[in-house]
Amino acid sequence: VGASNPYLLTYAHAPVVLDNGANDTPATAQPITIPCEIAGRIEKRRDRDWYGLTAKKGDAFTIDAASDRLGTPAHVSFRVINLT
Numbered sequence: 454v455g456a457s458n459p460y461l462l463t464y465a466h467a468p469v470v471l472d473n474g475a476n477d478t479p480a481t482a483q484p485i486t487i488p489c490e491i492a493g494r495i496e497k498r499r500d501r502d503w504y505g506l507t508a509k510k511g512d513a514f515t516i517d518a519a520s521d522r523l524g525t526p527a528h529v530s531f532r533v534i535n536l537t
């Protein structure tokens with residue numbers, strides 16, 4: 454006779470990569486291996502984290518950034534760029 458805690462409980466579908474905290478520039482991009490799920494961290498206002506992966510023409514990926522769905526007030530966005 455009571456309510457459950459109002460928190461999202463989920464599980465990872467792929468290996469989890471923890472934000473290493475030292476990936477704030479393209480030169481220090483954190484390498485990742487896909488598939489993965491990234492557990493990012495917002496360390497300061499306007500924090501930008503960089504991740505690097507190897508892809509080739511024709512590869513297809515799904516990228517999903519979650520913030521509001523997790524109950525945080527952050528505005529999360531991402532860009533995919535080629536640094537080579």
